[in-house]
Amino acid sequence: MQARAQLRKKLRVAxxxxxxxxxxxxxxxxxxxxxALPFLNEGTTIAGxxxxxxxxxxxxxxxxxxxxxxxxxxxxPVLHPVCKGHLLFLSYKPNTQLIWNKYNIEEPVLxxxxxxxxxxxxxxxxxxxxxxxxxxxxxxxGGYYDRTLSFTQRQIGSHSPPKKRRPKLVxxxxxxxxxxxxxxxxxxxxxxxxxxxTRTLHFTNS
Ligand SMILES: Nc1nc2c(c(=O)[nH]1)N(C=O)[C@@H](CNc1ccc(C(=O)N[C@@H](CCC(=O)O)C(=O)O)cc1)CN2
Ligand SMILES: Nc1ncnc2c1ncn2[C@@H]1O[C@H](COP(=O)(O)OP(=O)(O)OP(=O)(O)O)[C@@H](O)[C@H]1O
Numbered sequence: 001m002q003a004r005a006q007l008r009k010k011l012r013v014a015x016x017x018x019x020x021x022x023x024x025x026x027x028x029x030x031x032x033x034x035x036a037l038p039f040l041n042e043g044t045t046i047a048g049x050x051x052x053x054x055x056x057x058x059x060x061x062x063x064x065x066x067x068x069x070x071x072x073x074x075x076x077p078v079l080h081p082v083c084k085g086h087l088l089f090l091s092y093k094p095n096t097q098l099i100w101n102k103y104n105i106e107e108p109v110l111x112x113x114x115x116x117x118x119x120x121x122x123x124x125x126x127x128x129x130x131x132x133x134x135x136x137x138x139x140x141x142g143g144y145y146d147r148t149l150s151f152t153q154r155q156i157g158s159h160s161p162p163k164k165r166r167p168k169l170v171x172x173x174x175x176x177x178x179x180x181x182x183x184x185x186x187x188x189x190x191x192x193x194x195x196x197x198t199r200t201l202h203f204t205n206s
Contacts (some may be wrong), residue, residue, distance in 0.1 A: 006191045007179065008141055009141050011130045015054035015174050025172055027057040029197035031117060034125075037193065039168050043122030047075045047089050047167070049174065050098075052105045053140075055127045056197065057173050066154055075116045077144070077193060078107045087148040089121055090114045121167040128173040128194070135191045135203035136182040149189045175199070 018026070034040055045135055046065060051057040065072050077090040079101050090096075090108040098106040108114060118124075126145055130138035152166045171194040178196075190205040 002028060003196070004138065004183070005068060005141070007182075008129050008138055011138070011177050011179075012053060015129075015177050018054060020172065023054070023057060027060050027195070027198040030056050030058065030172065030195065031061045031064055033195045033197065033200055036157070037170070037195070039192075040123050040170070043168070044071055045073050045075060045116060045120055045122050046125040047077065047116075047118075047121045048092075049077060049127050051104045051127065052103070054174075056174055058125065058172070062092070073116070075110055075121060079103075079144070081110060085143055085147050087118075087144050089116045089118055091116055095177075118151075118167065119165045123168045123170060124149070125170050125172050125195075126191070128171040128177060130141075130177050130179050130182060131171055131173050131191075131194050132179055132182045133201060134181070135201065135205075136184050136188065137191060137194075138179075138182055143187070146185075146187045146189055148189065152189055169202075170195055 040046065048058045048062060051059070057126045063076055065074050074092045076092045077087040078090050080086040080088050090110070091114045092108055097109045099109050101107050128137050129140060149169065169189060169191045171191045173194065173196055175196045175198055191203060192205055193203065
């Protein structure tokens with residue numbers, strides 16, 4: 001666990017230290033990578049994030065989604081006000097009012113009418129702190145995505161209820177965030193793909 005915390009610290013520093021040109025370049029290149037993903041073009045509800053702590057900025061991608069099709073909607077994570085450690089997803093439009101959460105990340109002002117159930121998200125773009133080439137990921141350490149998406153894991157066994165819709169999970173990271181291997185925790189939700197400004201890795205998690 002200590003090793004995980006140390007690695008998280010190191011990788012967070014590394015992504016913050018990329019130059020503003022590198023950040024800008026990453027934000028532009030990620031659009032090309034994402035537009036080449038078939039399931040992202042098919043999906044109508046896409047969850048993303050607003051940039052924090054040197055993450056790949058999705059600003060150009062979000063703009064392209066807004067401009068491309070009125071059928072597509074974009075959603076953002078909001079810290080759940082009651083269910084601690086979980087996320088809600090709220091719709092994000094150009095006129096959405098934003099506030100800073102306790103981590104200094106912008107999120108939509110909470111209004112029930114704007115909540116989009118996570119099962120309605122076709123694709124979730126998740127910010128990564130670290131990743132390996134097997135699709136294991138390291139996040140900020142809050143366990144928010146793991147808890148919120150744990151329903152995707154409980155579908156084994158003949159007596160389980162009918163499958164809830166499972167969003168495709170796509171990790172987004174800078175190339176420098178790749179490490180040789182990451183330990184898997186039992187609660188880790190497997191990713192379907194990892195996208196960097198230069199590469200897309202696909203994984204099979206059926
Ligand atoms: N852009 C973005 N939005 C996101 C996430 C993310 O990783 N990136 N999250 C992904 O889960 C959720 C927020 N999770 C977070 C978990 C920990 C910290 C963080 O900075 N922790 C500090 C301690 C801060 C404190 O407790 O006051 C730290 O580790 O230094 C930030 C966000 C929801 N929104
Ligand atoms: N499904 C879950 N149920 C209960 N606790 C969980 C669950 N998933 C994760 N946690 C808790 O969250 C803590 C942080 O998990 P971890 O270090 O894997 O975070 P992370 O994957 O880096 O963060 P995030 O999911 O926010 O990106 C763990 O110590 C674990 O106890």
